[in-house]
Amino acid sequence: MFDTWFQFIGRDMAVDLGTANTLVYVRGRGIVLDEPSVVAVNTKNGSILAVGAEAKRMIGRTPSHIQAIRPLKDGVIADFDVTEKMLRFFIQKVHRRRMLAKPRVIICVPSGITSVEQRAVEEATYAAGGRSAHIIEEPMAAAIGAGLPIHEPTGNMICDIGGGTTEVAVISLGGVVTSQSVRVAGDELDDAIVQYIKKEYSLMLGERTAEEVKMEIGTAFPIPDVPDAEIRGRDLVTGLPKTILVSAAEIRRAMEEPVNQILDAVKNTLDKTPPELAADIMDRGIVLTGGGALLKGLDERLKHETGMPVHITESPLSCVAVGSGKCLEEFEALRRVLISSSRH
Numbered sequence: 001m002f003d004t005w006f007q008f009i010g011r012d013m014a015v016d017l018g019t020a021n022t023l024v025y026v027r028g029r030g031i032v033l034d035e036p037s038v039v040a041v042n043t044k045n046g047s048i049l050a051v052g053a054e055a056k057r058m059i060g061r062t063p064s065h066i067q068a069i070r071p072l073k074d075g076v077i078a079d080f081d082v083t084e085k086m087l088r089f090f091i092q093k094v095h096r097r098r099m100l101a102k103p104r105v106i107i108c109v110p111s112g113i114t115s116v117e118q119r120a121v122e123e124a125t126y127a128a129g130g131r132s133a134h135i136i137e138e139p140m141a142a143a144i145g146a147g148l149p150i151h152e153p154t155g156n157m158i159c160d161i162g163g164g165t166t167e168v169a170v171i172s173l174g175g176v177v178t179s180q181s182v183r184v185a186g187d188e189l190d191d192a193i194v195q196y197i198k199k200e201y202s203l204m205l206g207e208r209t210a211e212e213v214k215m216e217i218g219t220a221f222p223i224p225d226v227p228d229a230e231i232r233g234r235d236l237v238t239g240l241p242k243t244i245l246v247s248a249a250e251i252r253r254a255m256e257e258p259v260n261q262i263l264d265a266v267k268n269t270l271d272k273t274p275p276e277l278a279a280d281i282m283d284r285g286i287v288l289t290g291g292g293a294l295l296k297g298l299d300e301r302l303k304h305e306t307g308m309p310v311h312i313t314e315s316p317l318s319c320v321a322v323g324s325g326k327c328l329e330e331f332e333a334l335r336r337v338l339i340s341s342s343r344h
Contacts, residue, residue, distance in 0.1 A: 012331075013094060014106040014324035015087070016141070017121065019072045020163025020186060020291060022052075022086070023318060024094050025325030031318055032094055037163075039086050040068045051089045060206040074183035075110035075138075075165035076117045080124060087128035105130040106324045106338065110165040111137040112181030118339070135339040136324050138162070139169035139179060142289045144334070145323030146313040150174055155277030156284065159266055159302075160320065161185050161292025166262050168269040170277055174336055178272040182265045186292050188258040189214055196254030201244050203233040214295070217248045220259050221297030221304065262292070263305055270306065285309030289319040 014025040017037070024033040035052030042049055044065050050058065058068040071082040091103065105125050109118060118135060125133035139158050140150070148156040151174045160167040163186040169179035190210040197203050197210075205213075209231060217229045226248035235242040266286065270278065286308055288299060293316040302310045313319050327334040 011095065012104040012106075012328050013091070014108075014321065014328050015090070015125075016108045016138075016321040016324060017072065017083075017087070018108075018162055018320075019070070019075055019165070021317070022090060023321035024090055025321045025328065026094055027325075027328045030325065031321055033090060034318070034321075035090070037072050037086065038068055038070050039082050040066060041082065043067050048085055048089070051086055056208075059208055073164060074187075075162065075181075076113060077120045077124060080120060084124045084127045087124055091129055102129060102131040104132045104134070104328075106134045106136055106327055108136055108138045108141045108320050108324050109339075110181045111139055111167050111169060111176065111179045112165070112183075134327075136327060136337060137167075137169075137176065137179075137339065138165075138320055139167040140171065140176060140337050141320045141323035141327070142167070142313075143169070143171050143287070143323065144326050144337070145319035145321070146287050146289055148287065150337070154284070155273065155280035157269070157273075157281045157286045159262075159286055159288050159290075159293075161262060161288070161290040161295075161298075162320075163187050163291060166265055166290075166292065168265045170269060170273050170281065172277055172280075177274065177277060178269055180265045180269045180272075182261060184258050184261040184265075185290070186211075186214075188261075189218065189255050189292075189295070192256075192258050193218075193251060193254050196250070197231065197233065197244075197246070198236070200250075202236040203231070203242060203244060204236055205231065205233040209233065213246070213251060214255070217246075217251055218255060218295055219248050219252050219297040220255070220295050221301040222252070223248070223297050226296070259295075259298070259301070263302065266302065266306065282308060285311050288312045289316045291317055 012027040016023040022037045036056040038055040040050040040055040040058045071079040077083045122133040142160040143158045156171045166185045170177045193210040228247045293312045299310040
């Protein structure tokens with residue numbers, strides 16, 4: 001009885017702490033939370049007004065004393081205090097009213113993370129109430145979540161395009177053989193659209209509008225029959241609101257540079273892959289995960305530029321969370337893929 005009660009107190013959890021969204025997987029229950037990584041703070045007294053979806057609706061729409069903050073930038077912690085509060089909020093939301101909850105936590109980090117950035121993630125987890133913090137690299141978690149046979153001696157290539165980072169890795173025998181992490185992903189695509197519209201039309205867009213345009217008509221490869229879209233913003237000449245019509249081709253041109261950087265990361269990783277594994281990847285193809293995998297035509301573009309088969313996983317947005325969740329469920333079996341914590 002006591003044993004089951006103890007398990008109930010500290011349900012172990014895996015957290016995909018993303019630049020755009022944070023997903024929480026609880027052992028035995030699956031993914032229980034998927035919210036934007038945004039916190040609304042009252043700057044007068046430092047209190048938190050909203051976290052997640054509610055806070056995201058406030059971006060670009062707050063009065064001067066309220067700030068909607070995205071505490072993670074490029075996949076790493078930019079604002080430590082706010083990240084810790086956000087993590088604590090999510091942990092308590094998942095554990096509902098159980099103030100005693102001290103779960104074991106697995107956290108996903110980009111593969112290019114420095115030891116200082118890694119320690120910041122661990123410390124934030126402990127401060128938010130975790131009993132122990134285990135770190136897993138995002139491409140490894142994504143590969144496990146995509147169901148790739150990572151423990152076999154064959155090459156598996158994964159390309160995880162998130163909000164802040166793009167992770168490309170070749171995995172074999174339960175380890176990363178070669179990888180590249182570039183801090184160019186969904187956010188950069190949004191930013192490229194904002195800059196393009198500003199330059200071509202003298203129109204200022206909000207980041208949420210840019211993201212909507214990208215999801216609606218953004219393409220990485222010419223696709224027929226994509227309709228034009230109306231964009232509303234502020235005219236920089238008159239200062240008045242204005243609506244313009246843009247085509248998919250224009251938005252594709254706007255995103256050309258960041259898309260090329262993502263493709264270069266894939267090519268550079270292939271370039272550093274041992275020939276035996278490269279032959280495996282030629283057969284099995286490249287697996288795309290992360291929100292960026294949903295960009296229309298990106299798989300076709302990759303196929304066109306590398307000559308390899310490209311597959312998008314079934315649920316690209318939750319792949320990393322599912323993979324780190326599997327590590328929780330089979331903790332002993334998959335323990336080798338976790339990075340040892342600097343503090344035990």
